[in-house]
Amino acid sequence: MTGFLKANWWKLLGVLLILYSIIAGFLIDVPDVKGNIGQSIRNLFFHVVMWFAMMVMFGTSLVRSLRYLSTFNMKHDLYAIQSANVGLFFGILGIITGMEWANFTWGTPWTNDPQLNGAAITILAYFAYLVLRRSIDEENKRARIAAVYNVFAFVMLIVFIGILPKLASGSLHPGAGGSPSTVNSLDFTMRLVFYPAIAGWIIVGYWLTGIRVKMANIRQYLDNPE
Amino acid sequence: MLLSEIKYLVLKDIKLEFKQRYAINGILLYVVSTIFVSYLSFADIIDSATWNSLFWIIMLFAAVNAVSKSFVQESTSRQLYYYTVASPQAIILSKMIYNFMLMGVLSLLCLLVFTSLMGEFVVNYPLFISALLLGSFGFASALTMIAAISSRTNNNFALMAILSFPVVMPILLTLMKVSSAALSVGTMAGNMKYLIALVMLNAIVIALSYVLFPYLWRD
Numbered sequence: 001m002t003g004f005l006k007a008n009w010w011k012l013l014g015v016l017l018i019l020y021s022i023i024a025g026f027l028i029d030v031p032d033v034k035g036n037i038g039q040s041i042r043n044l045f046f047h048v049v050m051w052f053a054m055m056v057m058f059g060t061s062l063v064r065s066l067r068y069l070s071t072f073n074m075k076h077d078l079y080a081i082q083s084a085n086v087g088l089f090f091g092i093l094g095i096i097t098g099m100e101w102a103n104f105t106w107g108t109p110w111t112n113d114p115q116l117n118g119a120a121i122t123i124l125a126y127f128a129y130l131v132l133r134r135s136i137d138e139e140n141k142r143a144r145i146a147a148v149y150n151v152f153a154f155v156m157l158i159v160f161i162g163i164l165p166k167l168a169s170g171s172l173h174p175g176a177g178g179s180p181s182t183v184n185s186l187d188f189t190m191r192l193v194f195y196p197a198i199a200g201w202i203i204v205g206y207w208l209t210g211i212r213v214k215m216a217n218i219r220q221y222l223d224n225p226e
Numbered sequence: 227m228l229l230s231e232i233k234y235l236v237l238k239d240i241k242l243e244f245k246q247r248y249a250i251n252g253i254l255l256y257v258v259s260t261i262f263v264s265y266l267s268f269a270d271i272i273d274s275a276t277w278n279s280l281f282w283i284i285m286l287f288a289a290v291n292a293v294s295k296s297f298v299q300e301s302t303s304r305q306l307y308y309y310t311v312a313s314p315q316a317i318i319l320s321k322m323i324y325n326f327m328l329m330g331v332l333s334l335l336c337l338l339v340f341t342s343l344m345g346e347f348v349v350n351y352p353l354f355i356s357a358l359l360l361g362s363f364g365f366a367s368a369l370t371m372i373a374a375i376s377s378r379t380n381n382n383f384a385l386m387a388i389l390s391f392p393v394v395m396p397i398l399l400t401l402m403k404v405s406s407a408a409l410s411v412g413t414m415a416g417n418m419k420y421l422i423a424l425v426m427l428n429a430i431v432i433a434l435s436y437v438l439f440p441y442l443w444r445d
Binding site for chain 1: 368371375376378379380381385388389391392393395396399400403420423427430431434435438441442
């Protein structure tokens with residue numbers, strides 16, 4: 001039992017942090033935000049957290065791709081694709097929670113907003129990455145070419161997300177056009193939930209990646225046992 | 227060394243083009259037909275926003291079509307030969323330069339046909355044409371790299387479009403911002419920051435391709 005805990009304490013920590021963020025997220029007193037946000041500010045603990053987790057997973061995928069290109073070790077390629085898969089999962093959850101929130105506060109699930117467009121393009125780019133991988137049969141070639149696209153697309157996406165708000169006339173999201181950013185003006189109790197939630201989802205993201213890597217290894221072994 | 231390799235490779239591409247001719251004629255005809263189809267279906271464009279979007283959508287698809295041939299029109303054995311005599315950096319840079327020249331001709335022709343059929347909306351021509359040329363360069367460089375990636379797959383043409391849209395989106399949106407200014411009261415000085423942003427985007431794409439392309443071609 002102690003051995004199990006020693007090896008897996010971080011998974012338990014991740015689950016506990018998420019449980020804490022869900023329970024506390026619904027129970028704590030939130031400041032009375034002006035306008036039409038009101039109690040829906042609690043979605044911050046779920047929606048915004050998803051984007052942090054997604055970017056960390058995509059960042060991990062980028063690092064693994066770079067390491068693959070420098071070592072040509074297939075292990076890194078496996079981690080690159082599985083991190084991208086988990087990142088996409090978080091991204092889709094982020095879009096769903098965001099659409100729900102937008103429907104409540106702005107009256108429509110999708111608006112022409114730089115943040116929304118940036119998110120949509122990011123998700124499209126990683127779906128393209130998955131399609132690219134499917135279309136190459138030979139394993140080493142697939143790993144190499146997918147890694148090149150991963151690096152290329154990630155850098156262009158960072159540039160895109162960076163310049164997009166400057167091109168748009170304004171954003172409905174807080175933090176644009178001089179309005180105070182939500183995260184900077186968070187009061188102390190909300191921070192106590194928000195930061196642990198980010199940590200919890202990132203830990204669970206890494207756990208999910210590990211499980212998917214193991215699954216892929218087993219599947220490969222079943223396909224041709226040697 | 228690198229410069230002379232690039233020079234020979236670009237000259238090779240141009241000579242090949244003049245010998246075969248179908249590639250450039252095909253793509254010019256494609257642009258003219260697309261514009262004619264939109265002329266017939268739109269009949270009369272009255273606002274500059276529609277004009278602007280339609281122009282750039284046509285340019286985007288023409289660019290994807292024009293550049294997608296870069297790495298597949300020659301046989302694999304001949305490509306193997308190039309790789310033995312030239313460095314991979316020279317190959318990707320020469321393709322970018324050639325595609326830029328192609329896109330430059332294409333975009334100016336597109337502008338000419340588009341204004342004559344869809345009406346003249348451009349107010350500030352120097353601004354619009356500098357955006358057009360920077361955009362051609364951006365499309366050419368980003369799409370050349372994507373063409374190199376998709377030429378290594380089984381499903382080249384469909385993938386070309388899927389892979390390129392996320393990557394050219396920053397260039398396309400910046401271009402549309404500048405050109406919509408050129409259709410109204412925008413000035414060169416007022417839009418200088420966007421033009422500089424386009425130059426920076428091009429620099430990023432070229433630097434990335436220079437570093438990443440050597441990983442693509444070896445088998």
